[in-house]
Amino acid sequence: MRLVASFANGLREGSRIRMIMSVSNVSTxxxxxxSIFDKLNILIWQNTKDGRKGANKPVSLAAKFIEVEAKENSFTSGEDFEKRRNELLVEIGGVGNGG
Known part of the structure; x- marks a missing residue:
């Protein structure tokens, strides 16, 4: 296990294994x-009629990425957790409890 851990630690941040380990869909x-795109978009928007009125604010691209990650990694009940756990066990070749 230590050998595998040391190999995984040496991988680049955008590698599939590191992304799975960090429970992230996008690289840093x-x-x-x-985030840079969002800030630039806000600066441009502020110089428009809508921006001066505070209307039609641009949607944050970075927030969309974070929102997707949060949705995929959150549960509303214990049953949801158990269901997802069993799905993952089946995916990796284990056996779920059929719960």
Whole structure:
């Protein structure tokens, strides 16, 4: 296990294994670029009629990425957790409890 852990630790941040380990759908670089895009978009929007009125604010791209991650990794009940756990066990070749 230590050997596998040391190999996984040495992988680049955007590798599939590191993304799975960090429970993230996008790399830090992509999230940073989306944040820069959002800030630029706000600056441009502020110089429009809508921006001066505070109307039709642009949607945040970075927030969309984070929202997707939160939805995929949250449960509303214990039953939801058990259901997803069993699905994952079946996916990786284990056996769910059929709950």
């Amino acid at each position: 670089e992509t999230l940073l670029l989306a």
